Amino acid sequence: MSHKADLVTQASCAAGTVIGGEYEVGQLIARGGVGEVYRVTHRTLQAELALKVLLPEHRDREDVRLRFRTEGRALWEISHPNFVKVHHAGEDAVVGPFLVMELLRGRSLAALLARATIPFEQAIALTIQLAEACQAMHELEMIHRDLKPANVFLVAAGGGEIRAKLLDLGAAKIAKYGTPPTAEHMTVGTGRYMSPEHIACLPLSPASDVYSLAQIAFEMLTRSHPFDPAVAAPTSFDFQQWHLQRPPRRLSELCDEVPEEVSDVLLQAMSKSRVERFQSMTAFARALGQALRLARNSVPHEAPVSPPLAPAGGTRKMSAGELDGPSTEAMAPPFGERADGVVALWVWLQEGAAAKSFPLRAGELHVGRSERVELRLDHPSVSSKHARLVVHPNGIVELFDEGAKTGTWVNERAAKYGMLRHGDRVRLGQVVCELRLVDARLWR
Numbered sequence: 001m002s003h004k005a006d007l008v009t010q011a012s013c014a015a016g017t018v019i020g021g022e023y024e025v026g027q028l029i030a031r032g033g034v035g036e037v038y039r040v041t042h043r044t045l046q047a048e049l050a051l052k053v054l055l056p057e058h059r060d061r062e063d064v065r066l067r068f069r070t071e072g073r074a075l076w077e078i079s080h081p082n083f084v085k086v087h088h089a090g091e092d093a094v095v096g097p098f099l100v101m102e103l104l105r106g107r108s109l110a111a112l113l114a115r116a117t118i119p120f121e122q123a124i125a126l127t128i129q130l131a132e133a134c135q136a137m138h139e140l141e142m143i144h145r146d147l148k149p150a151n152v153f154l155v156a157a158g159g160g161e162i163r164a165k166l167l168d169l170g171a172a173k174i175a176k177y178g179t180p181p182t183a184e185h186m187t188v189g190t191g192r193y194m195s196p197e198h199i200a201c202l203p204l205s206p207a208s209d210v211y212s213l214a215q216i217a218f219e220m221l222t223r224s225h226p227f228d229p230a231v232a233a234p235t236s237f238d239f240q241q242w243h244l245q246r247p248p249r250r251l252s253e254l255c256d257e258v259p260e261e262v263s264d265v266l267l268q269a270m271s272k273s274r275v276e277r278f279q280s281m282t283a284f285a286r287a288l289g290q291a292l293r294l295a296r297n298s299v300p301h302e303a304p305v306s307p308p309l310a311p312a313g314g315t316r317k318m319s320a321g322e323l324d325g326p327s328t329e330a331m332a333p334p335f336g337e338r339a340d341g342v343v344a345l346w347v348w349l350q351e352g353a354a355a356k357s358f359p360l361r362a363g364e365l366h367v368g369r370s371e372r373v374e375l376r377l378d379h380p381s382v383s384s385k386h387a388r389l390v391v392h393p394n395g396i397v398e399l400f401d402e403g404a405k406t407g408t409w410v411n412e413r414a415a416k417y418g419m420l421r422h423g424d425r426v427r428l429g430q431v432v433c434e435l436r437l438v439d440a441r442l443w444r
């Protein structure tokens with residue numbers, strides 16, 4: 001089925017429905033992890049606008065509804081040329097809370113990156129625009145937490161210029177609106193772009209958004225990521241491990257055209273330690289601008305100032321005209337489940353018998369022989385309440401030995417406490433289990 005036909009079948013609001021007494025529903029533009037966005041017409045003004053409603057499965061969830069209302073309020077407060085503009089927010093008897101925005105005509109950065117890299121100077125200019133939008137948000141004590149190409153929209157700004165518009169404050173941390181209603185143990189965000197401190201559930205700061213924006217800049221220039229090029233289809237979990245442990249590649253090593261000065265700025269923005277990064281988006285944008293000027297000055301006159309980078313299938317400069325046409329959007333995993341699609345499995349490896357596999361949900365559970373524990377291993381060497389597991393939504397699993405007589409081992413080393421990773425073997429008495437983290441999107 002074509003993408004367009006797909007969208008028609010996925011629309012939960014039929015064309016012609018009137019929402020909030022005024023907004024007549026047209027075509028479904030896209031579905032995100034939380035909401036559906038429709039093209040609508042304001043009946044009195046005959047104005048074309050975009051309307052976002054929650055996906056049907058989230059409409060009864062009070063935490064998601066609250067977060068959605070907060071998103072509208074935050075977008076209204078920011079009001080920046082590089083942020084999508086909100087016109088109205090309301091509550092409809094059928095679809096629940098809704099948000100009316102300017103209708104952006106163009107395509108998301110994610111849809112564009114599915115087709116081409118972005119020429120060097122354009123990519124840096126877009127990064128600076130996004131940094132300015134983020135700065136405005138940070139000054140209002142908000143942290144986006146979900147910067148990614150699907151949350152960036154590109155519109156033609158006239159004269160062939162392209163303007164980036166930041167979307168989706170659904171995951172934002174907004175200190176002054178009170179504690180955001182994120183479910184306990186839930187990490188919002190997208191593994192591929194998350195800062196190390198975000199993955200580790202540590203406090204975030206504007207420098208956390210700087211890290212994610214640098215990942216986006218890298219991707220705009222390479223359609224790749226700064227980590228292991230040998231892995232063909234990295235999972236969200238791979239990314240999380242790399243963000244925590246692997247040094248990023250230098251951009252200039254991948255593309256001759258990118259000056260060392262710009263590579264240095266991006267490397268600093270991707271420092272593992274957030275104190276080593278730029279502490280504000282203004283500082284990041286300024287450093288990028290300076291690097292660009294330095295690079296321009298050191299380029300001989302006859303050489304092209306901004307050689308476009310080669311997209312797959314040949315070198316081509318992107319023009320505003322490429323922004324026309326329907327936008328295509330990859331489906332994001334549903335909000336409220338593991339945002340990263342990683343599922344933890346506890347595999348009981350039984351000698352001479354088939355392995356048994358138990359999915360681990362985020363939260364806390366006990367392992368033991370008793371019928372009252374959440375994860376039962378019926379073997380005489382296992383104590384009735386042998387160990388406790390704390391499963392974090394980002395794939396980290398903590399193990400606590402509960403004083404079991406026959407002991408608990410991780411990879412054959414006695415452990416009272418351990419932080420488990422994919423492939424770790426845990427032995428409870430004589431029973432051997434293995435933790436496996438799999439990307440559910442591969443088999444869903």
Ligand SMILES: Nc1ncnc2c1ncn2[C@@H]1O[C@H](COP(=O)(O)OP(=O)(O)O)[C@@H](O)[C@H]1O
Nearest residue numbers: 030032033034035037050101103104108150168
């Ligand atoms: N104002 C808008 N105009 C046009 N398209 C939009 C607009 N807002 C969002 N979209 C499209 O809808 C998609 C999902 O919107 P988003 O706000 O990110 O929803 P979610 O919170 O579900 O991720 C975006 O990636 C974008 O392609």
Ligand SMILES: [Mg+2]
Nearest residue numbers: 032150151168
């Ligand atoms: Mg989104």
